[in-house]
Amino acid sequence: MKERALRMTRQRKLILEEMRRVKRHLSADEVYAIVRKRLPRISLGTVYRNLEILSELGEIRKLEYSGSVMRFDWNPENHYHIRCMQCGRIDDAPIPPLVDIEREVRGVTDYQINGHHFEFVGLCPSCSEKSTDYMADKLRKLI
Amino acid sequence: MKERALRMTRQRKLILEEMRRVKRHLSADEVYAIVRKRLPRISLGTVYRNLEILSELGEIRKLEYSGSVMRFDWNPENHYHIRCMQCGRIDDAPIPPLVDIEREVRGVTDYQINGHHFEFVGLCPSCSEKSTDYMADKLRKLI
DNA sequence: CTACATGCAAATGCTTTGCAACCTA
DNA sequence: TAGGTTGCAAAGCATTTGCATGTAG
Numbered sequence: 001m002k003e004r005a006l007r008m009t010r011q012r013k014l015i016l017e018e019m020r021r022v023k024r025h026l027s028a029d030e031v032y033a034i035v036r037k038r039l040p041r042i043s044l045g046t047v048y049r050n051l052e053i054l055s056e057l058g059e060i061r062k063l064e065y066s067g068s069v070m071r072f073d074w075n076p077e078n079h080y081h082i083r084c085m086q087c088g089r090i091d092d093a094p095i096p097p098l099v100d101i102e103r104e105v106r107g108v109t110d111y112q113i114n115g116h117h118f119e120f121v122g123l124c125p126s127c128s129e130k131s132t133d134y135m136a137d138k139l140r141k142l143i
Numbered sequence: 144m145k146e147r148a149l150r151m152t153r154q155r156k157l158i159l160e161e162m163r164r165v166k167r168h169l170s171a172d173e174v175y176a177i178v179r180k181r182l183p184r185i186s187l188g189t190v191y192r193n194l195e196i197l198s199e200l201g202e203i204r205k206l207e208y209s210g211s212v213m214r215f216d217w218n219p220e221n222h223y224h225i226r227c228m229q230c231g232r233i234d235d236a237p238i239p240p241l242v243d244i245e246r247e248v249r250g251v252t253d254y255q256i257n258g259h260h261f262e263f264v265g266l267c268p269s270c271s272e273k274s275t276d277y278m279a280d281k282l283r284k285l286i
Numbered sequence: 287c288t289a290c291a292t293g294c295a296a297a298t299g300c301t302t303t304g305c306a307a308c309c310t311a
Numbered sequence: 312t313a314g315g316t317t318g319c320a321a322a323g324c325a326t327t328t329g330c331a332t333g334t335a336g
Contacts, residue, residue, distance in 0.1 A: 007290060007335050028326080043293045048326065050291095066207035066260065068301095069325065082254050094251045095244070105263060108237045111225050113265040117209065120248060122256040150310050150315060171301080186318045191301060193316095211326090212300070292333065298326080308317065 006057075011035075011042055012050045019060055019074040025081070025090035027069045063090065065119050084124035093120050149200075154178075154185050155193045162203055162217040168224070168233035170212045206233065208262050227267035236263050 018034050019026065026034070032047045051072050055062040061073040063081065067088055073081075080093035102113050122128075161177050162169065169177070175190045194215050198205040204216040206224065210231055216224075223236035245256050265271075 005290070005336085009291060009335070011292070041293070043295095045294080045327075046292055064209035064264075066209065082248070082252060082256075084254065085257065091252075091254070093248060095247055101238070102263065104238055105225070105236060109225060109234075109263075110268045111227065111234070111263070111265040112271040113225075113263055114228065115265070116261065116263045118259065118261050120245065120252075120254070120256055120259045121207075122254040122258070125253045128255040148311080148315070152310070152316060154317070184318070186320095188302075188319080189317055288334105288336095290333105290335080292331105294330095294332105295328100296330105297328070300324095300326105302321105302323070304321085305319095306317105308315105310315080311313095 006053070011039065011046050012054070014039055014042075015047060015050050016054060016059055019054075019072065023074055025063065025071045025073055027071050029069070031072070064117055065090075080118045080120070082120040082122065084127050085121045086123055086127040086130075089124045089127075091124075093118075149196070154182065154189050155197070157182055157185075158190060158193050159197060159202055162197075162215065166217055168206065168214045168216050170214050172212070174215070207260055208233075223261045223263070225263040225265065227270050228264050229266055229270040229273075232267045232270075234267075236261075 014035050015031060018038075019031065022034065024030075028044065028048050028051055031051065032042070032044050035042055035047065051060070051062070054060045055072065055076075058076050061076045063071045063073055065071075065081065065083060067083065069088065071088075071090055075092075078097050080095060080097060081090050082093045083090050098116075098118070102116060105111075106113055157178050158174060161181075162174065165177065167173075171187065171191050171194055174194065175185070175187050178185055178190065194203065194205070197203045198215065198219075201219050204219045206214040206216055208214075208224065208226060210226065212231065214231075214233055218235075221240050223238060223240060224233050225236045226233050241259075241261070245259060248254075249256055
């Protein structure tokens with residue numbers, strides 16, 4: 001394993017800037033759409049590569065939740081999220097992290113615990129307007 | 144929305160049987176490999192379709208966590224999991240579900256809460272043997 | 287200068303789907 | 312016998328990767 005000498009390229013800088021500016025939980029594609037306005041020749045591959053590197057550096061955070069598309073959080077601080085099961089929108093959850101919960105399982109399990117993930121799932125304001133109770137009930141099974 | 148008259152085909156029955164027999168958290172591909180021993184002409188598409196239907200019926204449970212492959216739990220009861228960040232193996236977590244936590248955010252958020260997901264991440268026994276502390280530290284960033 | 291990074295396009299890998307034939311109720 | 316279900320193959324889609332070229336340090 002050798003050290004790597006990372007470079008602050010125009011692309012990398014711009015991606016980080018825009019993530020911090022819009023302060024949303026963006027997918028790679030959304031980041032691509034946003035940075036392309038200022039750097040039209042940037043490629044989607046570059047966006048993916050940089051989002052990966054920036055999260056390894058701890059500048060942003062890759063959200064390890066369910067859902068078909070990967071999302072990235074401009075805020076690398078440890079916090080929970082709430083996800084719309086209909087449209088995939090993600091917001092911060094209004095509860096603090098459960099700091100002691102990992103201690104409860106250490107020793108009880110033969111896994112080496114490194115962390116935990118938590119998210120609420122539900123319907124965002126705009127999706128719950130559209131959904132009837134019946135639909136919500138159908139969807140509940142799929143959580 | 145009309146009722147559907149589902150049928151218990153040989154394929155569907157076998158998939159459910161095998162899930163309940165092996166009692167592991169299987170991917171579609173693993174289920175495919177297992178049921179193929181008894182029904183060699185079954186197709187992967189059929190496995191996917193049935194896993195989907197069986198989870199809608201509540202017979203099994205689709206695991207909505209991160210990771211590139213979808214996994215299914217033979218046990219549809221509400222419980223948490225612990226996932227190996229190296230090999231993707233999943234086991235049940237030895238803590239009971241946080242029954243009251245959803246109440247904490249209702250009203251505080253404008254989302255309509257329908258549930259929550261929780262998982263521990265770490266290294267399974269066999270992967271933690273292989274990993275050095277350095278590696279585990281590298282990986283910790285990627286949680 | 288020299289590696290790391292980029293743009294582009296092709297490749298990958300999991301999952302879904304269209305369709306004709308098949309089978310369960 | 313109706314219509315849900317299957318096998319097969321093709322399509323879909325997010326993400327990754329190979330490679331020649333570009334560029335930050």
